[in-house]
Amino acid sequence: MxxxxxxxxxxxxxxxxxxxxxxxxxxxxxxxxxxxxxxxxxxxxxxxxxxxDPLYRQRFFDPLIADVAVSSAGRDAYLEREAHDDRAH
Structure with a gap:
């Protein structure tokens, strides 16, 4: 060992x-x-x-990137709303 x-x-x-x-x-x-x-x-x-391999990328990698993009957009919207709420108070 x-x-x-x-x-x-x-x-x-x-x-x-x-x-x-x-x-x-x-x-x-x-x-x-x-x-x-x-x-x-x-x-x-x-x-x-x-x-x-473009077929592998299309079937497996591109959907992952799309999910990350959606998650990032949701996070950005959340942070923007939080910042807006903090400024309003």
Whole structure:
């Protein structure tokens, strides 16, 4: 388990409980590292697929962008209304 930096556990036998941004999680550190590795690979695959394959981009990426645009417009309208209400009082 050298790749996971586990040499000894303060409480029990390995696998030790992991950390995520200095927060202790009840998952072994090896699982945290493996999950991060898979997440990075998935993100790279998504990025390459959306930039190379126009059909993939049309079916999966464009709807995500549309949802983000709607959410951003709703947030902007909310913040504008809040700012207007604050000025009115």
């Amino acid at each position: 050298l790749w996971s930096s586990e040499q000894s556990c303060p409480v029990d036998e390995p696998p030790c409980a992991g950390t995520w941004f200095s927060i202790h999680v009840p998952i072994p550190q090896t699982v945290v590292h493996a999950s991060l590795f898979v997440a990075v690979l998935s993100g790279q695959y998504f990025t390459v697929s959306t930039s190379v």
